[in-house]
Amino acid sequence: MTLFIEQCLNGLQFGLLLFMLAAGLTLVFGIMDLVNLAHGSLYMVGAYFAATFTAFTGSFVLGAVLALLATLLVGMVVEVVAMRRLYGRDHLDHVLGTFGLILFFNESVRLIWGPAGLALPLPAWLQQPISILGFQYSAYKFSIIVVSLIVAGGLYALVMRTRIGMLIRAGASNREMVGALGVNIKLLYTLVFGLGAALAGLAGLMQAPILTVQIGMGENILILAFVITVIGGIGSIRGALVAALLVGFIDTLGRSYLPDMLREVLSPAAASTLAPALSSMLIYLLMAIVLIVKPEGLFSAGQR
């Protein structure tokens, strides 16, 4: 039972982390109609910045804040230099152009930080387990859950309750009209892209102490983030949250319980070959089923 609760918390943590990535992706997609494959690169850049700044300042929190600001800046520069020219092009151009950016980012990181991965050590106060409702759980993973929930709440408040959020939503439904009403659309887009980049960077730097910081770390998780945006319905933040949690739970629980469940019905040999493949496949299977049943995703945002 304890194991089950722990796996559920892990699923929640993974889901919320994925939400951070998917939210940025779906914001950029919903508002700029831009397929951004380079989103995973920003996740990687965030992790590298965090490792560097933490080593430099000696403080994890300070390093994380600096890394966040740096990723925001990188995102805005990328938007001004490259992305801005891709708006209004077809999706094929987006895929190709941002694929080029991935190559560029990967090699730049290799040039600056070298081919070996980095480690981001945790401060002592995040390393020991804490007890929640009478059982032990990693303090760091718990803090990821807390931070992600705060960010998700903040994002909701920003998009639904502030003037900027209103402009973002207006821009998503009719960008020409918002521009015609005198809103500086270019600046708004740069801000939104920067925000998405910062969210990706935050996800990267929070994941960094759990996994190693390495080149290409953003690519596998980028595909997951895409799966989530598609399941949730492109452009819908609420959909991204639901889908991210769904994927987080299914992936985590699938990996831990599927092998045992398969052993019940199949021979042990067959189960041990099938289980790893099947558990990595589960979410793609989920996506295929969702798209077949609801081709526009669970929460389709705009009736555009």
Next chain:
Amino acid sequence: MPPLTFRNVLVAVLLIALVLLPVYSHLAGDRFALTLFTRIVIMALAAVSLNLILGFGGMMSFGHAVYLGIGGYAVGALANEGVYSGFVQWPVVILASALFALVIGALSLRTRGVYFIMITLAFAQMAYYIFAGIARYGGDDGLTIYKRSQFVDPLNLSNKTQFYYVCLTILFAAIYLVYRLINSRFGMVLQGVRSNEVRMRAVGFPTYRYKLTAFVIAGVLCGLSGALLANQADFVSPSVMYWTRSGDLIIMVVLGGMGTVVGPVMGAIALLVLEEVLSGFTEYWQIILGPLLLLVVLFARGGIDGLLGMLSERFPARRPS
């Protein structure tokens, strides 16, 4: 007879150069050129197949590399079980990729736009994880193929020159097939769907069936390319169907010129030769390739074929009175 424009002359020269390449390789003793161009010809076949659905059908598949894996594993798995005859292997390759394309296509073609991009990607990733999980065929580490596909004497795929000509023949046959297809009624409908699917359906064409047929044909051609690739490398691993490989195929098609018959061939040559040249120049060659791609997307929409077309217009051929 096509008009004698700069582009068409260049294409003809290119195709002749491909035919004569082994001669050069033997005379100059440049064995590497033959290996490189065998690979280029095989990838060009994959790009030609993707171009049929992407360039002519407007279906933006981001999982096309999956057939490279299906074709490769069909050869690899049969060889692993002791079946080396190409007369068994290759029909299995064709059947397996056709079946796979039929299933993926039937499900994916219900969606469109970004959803289509993502669902094809998801199916390819699914296949990637399946093959990475099959321990019998090497799992993650891939599968070594100890004997190439066997055909009747004197055809011997282990002979590099013969193998090159087999690949080239299949490539030319595929180009001819695509050329005939797109100029047929079927191809006209397909291109009509690319321009305006709603209108085509209103006119009364069952567009879904046309798209699915094109999807399956493209899958089979790419499966063959995968079988050749596995034969060339004597090895197949799940990494041939990783999503970045699908990205490479899209780059080849767009770089060469989407929706033109020989564009993808030029794209494959350009990308792989560029990789070779840049990687000789610096270890960090992708730092140049990445921005280059972005520039192509931003400023050279028609790809290489488009550039050649522009040159042809600037230097128009003199028409025979």
